[in-house]
Amino acid sequence: MTTKSNPGNFLEDFRQGQIIAHATPKTITEGDVALNIALTGSRYALFSADSFAQNCGLPGAPVDPLLVFHTVFGKTVPDISLNAVANLGYAEGRFLAPVFAGDTLNAVSEVLGVKQNSNGKTGVVTVRTTGFNQDEIPVLSYVRWVMVNKRDASAEVIDAPPKTPASSVPTPDLVLPQGIDFSGYDFALAGSPHAFQDYEIGEKIDHVDGMTVEEAEHQLATRLYQNTAKVHFDALAQKESRFGKRLIYGGVTISIARALAFNGLANAQLMIAINGGRHVNPLFAGDTLYAWSEVLAKEDLGEIGALRLRLVAVKNKPATDFPFKNDAGEYDPNVVLDFDYWAAIPKR
Template sequence: MTKSNPGNFFEDFSPGQTISHATPRTVTEADVAFNTALTGSRYALFSADSFAQNCGLPGAPIDPLLVFHIVFGKTVPDISLNAVANLGYAEGRFLAPVYPGDTLNAVSEVLGLKQNSNGKTGVVTVRTTGFNQDDEAVLSYVRWVMVNKRDAGAQATDAPPITPAPFVKGAELLLPPGLDFEGYDLGLAGSPHTFEDYAIGEKIDHVDGMTVEEAEHQLATRLYQNTARVHFDALAQKDSRFGKRLIYGGVTISIARALAFNGLANAQLMLAINGGRHVNPLFAGDTLYAWSEVLDKEDLGSAGALRLRLVAVKNQNAASFPFKNDAGEFDPNVVLDFDYWAAIPKR
């Protein structure tokens, strides 16, 4: 009798099932430094205690994307160890700030199941909530993932998946307690541009590029304790569709967000994830570029919020071509289409 865990296959999930995920994770300043080394992120709010304290916070919070990746990583052994692909995210809300020393854990609920016509795979929709050591919810999001079946002939339960909201409403955005941009230093942040300087429909080419190395994406995925075979097991991927390991989509998101510093340096604090799709794979050796579009704006009183579409492109300047063709299909070089809200100071 084996004691190892092969992970769940599609037929192992059931509607309404609740899964408490293993291995709580205390997040430290070392994690922050390591994540910075892997992504190159330069946002001042997460880089300096003194900067964060001038903004009314007790110290530099953990970058919400690092919180997202760590919570996501908790879910992989139970949700997506046998995944073919993570298909997308929606309804992501950052509910409370996380600081070094906080401990994160995660619980997921199965919202929907849909077997694919090939009989070999199915799509599982889950809502995951991340909690801190005080059982306070810090993050909630929906994701849907294509999972292999153990047996193509096995009976599987279908349950219509939910239709996620197209975006988080501005009125639902939460600012961290105490956040006050009165002491915000635009010079130290690296940009003079505030809420009023951005217009709906404006597009920003972030100019810079970053080549993703094999060792870097492996270290990043291990940092998040994401054990998905498609990212780790090179031998198992030789007979896969692509013949090699895929870079975890969270690495793509974090690098693209780091690149967005050049043009959006003051839109530091991610408040919500409206939606995200990994539309094409990214591999080691690819070079990532990015551009953003301002989709909407919301005045939150003490701060503004920009709704931003972040598009990441591999091996081609991000602004040099249409990212969709006339039929509405993504260009093969587009790897990410990500929609989020971020807080930004007002004048």
């Protein structure tokens, strides 16, 4: 049988410096925004109400930065991670311009490095992806590294390890949306009285609420992002995998954990950078997600403050019932996400 289909890239297909323009631009519609809220339960006022966003100096409610991230990420999957074993982490993520319903997103990636694993069957590919809007204005840039299968175990791989990503996005590189103004911020409508001054470095916040992730919800969410990774969709193929069933896309985990974080961080609603993130254990349909956050740092950006937050998501037990790492620094098996980001927050 002849075929014109694309099997995706394998480890030996990548080269350091390679530029990949990804297919299928995506116009973000109001329907996409509403569906994303329905699938995650997010309640942040800035992304829910035009009137609230306009009171904050914006023309209307912007698209949740995580929906932007997942949409851009989805563009890259057919070229970068269709044959992945696992997505290993993120770094150096910067949200460069707000996105609004009606904007069209596309993505371009640069391969920063390739390194074959000692087993000779897999390796790690590191890429920097940039998302653009219809005016070719960059709206997002991030680095991720992913473990990818080889097509042929005997194929030569040109090892070219990338430089180590920065541990965090420095304060001068944090970008606030043009025109944003929290001087008239409505704390009551936002759902919390807590401002920048009310948070202390080292403080931990239990977000209390839990959410059980159903099969239909994570399938719809991943399709919304046009993520085509086999591990999330092909149940028959996953019977032969080490888990024996489909994995929930890590972006779904991030968005639900972030939605849970509303309870305690309702005013830290505008994510402006991703310092790093790891999916440390898998999440499956039927698992219940809980979350807690730790304030890692605070920065005064003038009229607005920024919190550096560590968001930890835990499955099937309350988030504060146990230490999330043991004495050897290993994650508890119930921890599924360790995510480090900057969020803008109003000052009082």
